[in-house]
Amino acid sequence: MGVFSALFSNVLNLDYKQIIMWLIGGILIYLAIKKKMEPTLLLPIGFGAILVNLPMSGAITQKIGDIVQEGPISILFESGIANELFPLLLFVGIGAMIDFGPLLSNPKLMIFGAAAQFGIFFTLSLASLFGFELRDAASIAIIGAADGPTSIFVANYFGTKYIGAIIVAAYSYMALVPIVQPPIIKLLTTKKERQIKMEYNPGNVSQTTKILFPIFVTILTGIVAPNAVALIGFLMFGNLIRECGVLESLSKSAQSELANLVTLFLGITIAEKMQADAFLNPQTILILVLGLVAFIFDTAGGVIFAKIINIFAKKKINPMIGAAGISAFPMSSRVVHKLGLEEDPTNFLLTHTIGINVSGQIASVIAGGLILNLIPR
Numbered sequence: 001m002g003v004f005s006a007l008f009s010n011v012l013n014l015d016y017k018q019i020i021m022w023l024i025g026g027i028l029i030y031l032a033i034k035k036k037m038e039p040t041l042l043l044p045i046g047f048g049a050i051l052v053n054l055p056m057s058g059a060i061t062q063k064i065g066d067i068v069q070e071g072p073i074s075i076l077f078e079s080g081i082a083n084e085l086f087p088l089l090l091f092v093g094i095g096a097m098i099d100f101g102p103l104l105s106n107p108k109l110m111i112f113g114a115a116a117q118f119g120i121f122f123t124l125s126l127a128s129l130f131g132f133e134l135r136d137a138a139s140i141a142i143i144g145a146a147d148g149p150t151s152i153f154v155a156n157y158f159g160t161k162y163i164g165a166i167i168v169a170a171y172s173y174m175a176l177v178p179i180v181q182p183p184i185i186k187l188l189t190t191k192k193e194r195q196i197k198m199e200y201n202p203g204n205v206s207q208t209t210k211i212l213f214p215i216f217v218t219i220l221t222g223i224v225a226p227n228a229v230a231l232i233g234f235l236m237f238g239n240l241i242r243e244c245g246v247l248e249s250l251s252k253s254a255q256s257e258l259a260n261l262v263t264l265f266l267g268i269t270i271a272e273k274m275q276a277d278a279f280l281n282p283q284t285i286l287i288l289v290l291g292l293v294a295f296i297f298d299t300a301g302g303v304i305f306a307k308i309i310n311i312f313a314k315k316k317i318n319p320m321i322g323a324a325g326i327s328a329f330p331m332s333s334r335v336v337h338k339l340g341l342e343e344d345p346t347n348f349l350l351t352h353t354i355g356i357n358v359s360g361q362i363a364s365v366i367a368g369g370l371i372l373n374l375i376p377r
Helices: 002-013 016-033 039-052 072-081 085-097 101-105 107-115 118-129 134-145 148-157 163-175 177-188 207-224 226-243 248-273 282-312 319-325 331-343 350-374
Strands: 062-064 067-069
Touching: 016 039, 039 072, 039 163, 039 248, 072 085, 072 248, 085 148, 085 226, 085 248, 101 107, 101 207, 101 350, 107 282, 107 319, 107 350, 118 134, 118 282, 118 350, 134 148, 134 163, 134 282, 134 350, 148 163, 148 226, 148 350, 163 177, 163 248, 163 282, 177 282, 177 319, 177 331, 207 226, 207 350, 226 248, 226 350, 282 319, 319 331, 319 350, 331 350
Parallel strands: none
Antiparallel strands: 062 067
């Protein structure tokens, strides 16, 4: 009878909002498995959303009378996200995956990564106009970086109460890169522009250059945006492990085991901020819309900047490559390359887009650091 009594009590405590969160969790799991959209993140986020929205869930900290029962997901959140540990560890893995060779052989590609961050600052202003406090607006705007760890870091740094919606939006739009970017690119370019071929002259980038690059970027960022040192430092440390030539086994571990495990725990821990009462509100829908706006304007910013350069350049560039300046690596570079092949099967843009895409990774982290510096905590 005790079991049935407890079951009946839990059913009575069930809120319709919790059922909605189960459905949201189920949709995320469906997208991860059936559509293969960022499965390493959307699946644990989706399952976590269900887990924390069960009546009296033991997975999260609950206060029953005068007794506080700590839950494992709440503990993981405090020890892994609240102190920015998980995002920083994930950056080590990401840094170990990135080859900056294409960028170093053509450093001017760096400007496209910077141009593609326009949506962040545009959305920051827009979110403020919609009534969000400046710190919340900044956290929302970083969704446009298409960089999950940076979004988590900035949102947590400012202590925004919308962190759950921000993280879900950031990773969802990263997964939707192949759907969101192509229509924007086609809207802003002509068929003739999309057919522009670009020569690729790979420079001979020495190992010394590849080793010095992450060190130089870390020092420069530390001088310009001190609050971004942790973000850029862990990213560049991962890259230094890759390029130094003496830590091959650690580099492979960072790219696979470390990145996979941290991503797994990060995904399910995010659910701490997806409890129904905090997640289901009009602001969440507005955040999803503003995140999409940031994403669209980042893409548009890169393309339009490339078109402006073409006004003055003797040797024209394909403006589509500017869209790869967002930080969704390597999805965005592949999307642009595929669009080029659709227009002309002999038009290979991948070497250019990869260089721009990795520059976008750096630029998004620096943009996040600048926002941390400009806006008081």
